[in-house]
Amino acid sequence: MKSFEYVIKDSLGIHARPAGMLVKEVKKYESKITIAKEGKEIDASKLMALMALAVKCGNNVMVTCDGADEETACAQLQKFFEENL
Numbered sequence: 001m002k003s004f005e006y007v008i009k010d011s012l013g014i015h016a017r018p019a020g021m022l023v024k025e026v027k028k029y030e031s032k033i034t035i036a037k038e039g040k041e042i043d044a045s046k047l048m049a050l051m052a053l054a055v056k057c058g059n060n061v062m063v064t065c066d067g068a069d070e071e072t073a074c075a076q077l078q079k080f081f082e083e084n085l
Contacts, residue, residue: 002074003064006081013056018084023047025080031067033077 010018026033026044033044037059042049044063055061063081065073 001064001066002070003062004074004078005060005062006078006085008055008057008059008061008085010085011057013059014050014053014085016051019047019050021084022080023050025077029065029067029069029073029076031065031070031073033066033073034064036062036064 008014014022023045034041035044035050035053035055036042037053037055040053042053044050063074063077065077067073
């Protein structure tokens with residue numbers, strides 16, 4: 001299991017457009033990928049669950065990757081967050 005923490009820098013947080021992009025990115029990997037905020041954890045491949053998490057600018061999230069390609073998934077998702085969120 002690999003994980004990383006990230007503070008959201010996008011002024012709108014994880015809104016519809018980047019949430020859709022994130023779900024698309026997550027679905028590239030076979031690992032189970034979750035995102036947690038303030039004790040609530042969701043499956044990152046579920047768009048509506050991601051939107052319901054209501055991640056705002058300045059929020060800290062924990063991204064966890066668990067599975068066969070967790071190393072690659074975690075590295076690529078960290079890069080995705082830095083470039084898009």
